[in-house]
Amino acid sequence: MLSIRMFEGFKFKQRKTPIHRLDPRPKFMIALTIFALSLIFANVMVFLLLFLAQLPLVCISRSVRRWLGSIKGGAILAAMIFVMNFLTGSTLVFSATMTLRFLVLVSAFSLFFMTTSPDDLGLALEKARVPYTLSFTFTMAVRLVPTIALEAQTIIDAQRSRGLEMERGNLIQRIRNYIPILIPLIVSAIRRSTELAEALESRAFGVTKDRESLVELRMKLSDYATVIIALAVLAIGIYVQLLITLPSLDTGIKMPALWKF
Amino acid sequence: MEIVSARNLTFTYAGSRRPAIEGVNFSVRQGEFVVLTGPSGCGKTTLARCLNALIPSFYQGELSGSLSVLNKDISNSSTSELSRKVGFVFQNPENQLFSLSVERDVAFGPENLGLPREETKRRVDWAMRLTGIDGLREAAPYELSGGQQQRAAIASVLAMRPEIMVLDEPTSFLDPLSASQILEAIANLRQEIGITIVLIEHRLDLASKYANRILIMDKGRIILEGPPSEVYSEEVRLMGKPLLLNTSTACSNRRKVKLLLMVYLRRRLR
Numbered sequence: 001m002l003s004i005r006m007f008e009g010f011k012f013k014q015r016k017t018p019i020h021r022l023d024p025r026p027k028f029m030i031a032l033t034i035f036a037l038s039l040i041f042a043n044v045m046v047f048l049l050l051f052l053a054q055l056p057l058v059c060i061s062r063s064v065r066r067w068l069g070s071i072k073g074g075a076i077l078a079a080m081i082f083v084m085n086f087l088t089g090s091t092l093v094f095s096a097t098m099t100l101r102f103l104v105l106v107s108a109f110s111l112f113f114m115t116t117s118p119d120d121l122g123l124a125l126e127k128a129r130v131p132y133t134l135s136f137t138f139t140m141a142v143r144l145v146p147t148i149a150l151e152a153q154t155i156i157d158a159q160r161s162r163g164l165e166m167e168r169g170n171l172i173q174r175i176r177n178y179i180p181i182l183i184p185l186i187v188s189a190i191r192r193s194t195e196l197a198e199a200l201e202s203r204a205f206g207v208t209k210d211r212e213s214l215v216e217l218r219m220k221l222s223d224y225a226t227v228i229i230a231l232a233v234l235a236i237g238i239y240v241q242l243l244i245t246l247p248s249l250d251t252g253i254k255m256p257a258l259w260k261f
Numbered sequence: 262m263e264i265v266s267a268r269n270l271t272f273t274y275a276g277s278r279r280p281a282i283e284g285v286n287f288s289v290r291q292g293e294f295v296v297l298t299g300p301s302g303c304g305k306t307t308l309a310r311c312l313n314a315l316i317p318s319f320y321q322g323e324l325s326g327s328l329s330v331l332n333k334d335i336s337n338s339s340t341s342e343l344s345r346k347v348g349f350v351f352q353n354p355e356n357q358l359f360s361l362s363v364e365r366d367v368a369f370g371p372e373n374l375g376l377p378r379e380e381t382k383r384r385v386d387w388a389m390r391l392t393g394i395d396g397l398r399e400a401a402p403y404e405l406s407g408g409q410q411q412r413a414a415i416a417s418v419l420a421m422r423p424e425i426m427v428l429d430e431p432t433s434f435l436d437p438l439s440a441s442q443i444l445e446a447i448a449n450l451r452q453e454i455g456i457t458i459v460l461i462e463h464r465l466d467l468a469s470k471y472a473n474r475i476l477i478m479d480k481g482r483i484i485l486e487g488p489p490s491e492v493y494s495e496e497v498r499l500m501g502k503p504l505l506l507n508t509s510t511a512c513s514n515r516r517k518v519k520l521l522l523m524v525y526l527r528r529r530l531r
Contacts, residue, residue, distance in 0.1 A: 012361070014399060119361050136359075143361055146403055192356055199357035201319055201340040202349040204421065208375030214368035214382060 019061035026226035047100035070110040118142035265289035269326035299478035348418035354410035370421040408439030
């Protein structure tokens with residue numbers, strides 16, 4: 001199950017590091033800044049810089065292995081982006097730039113989700129005036145990912161032990177092999193949702209509108225500092241893009257035109 | 262003082278022909294430890310669902326007769342309102358823990374009740390201490406063992422300070438050792454805070470020693486009711502085993518329970 005393993009790099013794990021302790025809002029700010037910068041630039045140097053700049057953060061959050069996992073998961077798509085760009089007539093450097101842009105984004109959001117507890121994220125959403133039922137749905141969905149993944153594995157094992165061969169046949173056959181996995185998985189998810197709803201009812205869900213949560217999000221000095229740094233980096237980025245021309249490293253190497261559209 | 266009383270309670274799930282429970286009469290006094298048991302599909306869970314008004318507010322169907330829980334008629338109260346008074350612990354601990362840390366999960370109920378933060382904090386501390394999971398505050402539910410998960414579930418119900426706690430087979434996902442520890446923890450709760458307990462349980466060997474009263478259900482009806490020792494000898498007599506009857510007065514509780522289990526097996530095989 002490649003797809004399930006790829007999400008591993010987006011799964012939160014409790015660790016006691018400065019990055020984990022940051023408020024979710026400034027952390028999201030970092031991810032957004034990187035996102036914005038990778039949209040306004042198209043220079044391979046900038047992406048290299050953005051990519052390398054995240055490495056110390058990953059190291060501080062002590063999640064190097066899982067971060068590598070999500071990069072590896074993104075590598076297949078990245079390779080596809082590179083090949084497609086190159087084959088359709090882009091220069092070598094431009095294709096590499098697009099690939100790097102993708103990896104930078106994967107890395108930034110993987111770092112965010114790895115170090116932000118969905119519970120805290122829910123609280124942040126609440127602070128942003130998102131209705132509680134909505135933010136709760138989101139937290140619950142994230143909370144259930146590992147549970148459902150485990151269940152999927154159990155079903156796969158069960159069906160295999162009854163003789164289902166997953167890796168057999170052509171592409172269509174292989175997709176059809178997933179039907180005996182998906183149907184029990186969906187049925188059990190529906191059953192689970194009923195049980196969850198029952199349990200929610202029994203825990204007074206929705207009795208009062210003004211609930212006060214046990215943990216309160218509070219911006220600390222380090223959080224404000226993070227926001228300021230992120231904003232500063234963004235401002236510098238915009239300034240550079242508008243007023244300074246970065247040296248283009250494009251060597252102009254292209255695939256010879258094999259076909260014309 | 263009777264805090265639960267059912268008169269002729271009958272419920273048929275929508276889309277089903279036979280009633281799941283039929284003509285059930287029973288009562289629970291304050292501070293009692295009642296064990297509800299019987300073969301699978303006998304209506305135990307249905308009866309439990311009535312106690313916190315999941316029936317009729319959550320499950321569709323036809324309800325007749327009456328059930329009042331702490332002077333409230335279940336046919337016009339909602340589960341979430343009743344949850345202040347009646348706590349419900351479900352079979353599968355995984356489907357009743359919502360947060361990624363035990364502490365926040367225990368806080369979930371009090372938060373929903375709109376309690377001030379300080380009070381929530383106090384209750385969380387209290388409930389976690391009582392259930393012996395004080396050291397697991399930051400742990401995620403999926404990192405816990407089954408027994409710890411079920412303790413967390415009990416703590417989160419307890420934090421709402423209910424007067425009655427209904428537990429629907431809380432040990433069925435657990436190994437024998439954790440099961441006996443959970444049942445002991447439940448019995449201790451009753452001693453410490455005087456909470457009324459209605460426990461649905463198959464593991465009679467573990468549960469009987471704590472029970473004041475045992476209700477045995479079959480095919481939607483309560484067929485036997487009384488203190489454990491009486492119920493077991495009665496059951497043996499009902500099954501027409503004079504040989505066993507002789508031993509029933511002399512033998513230990515443990516032996517009686519074994520006999521009862523044998524009777525169960527016979528009935529299920531029939």
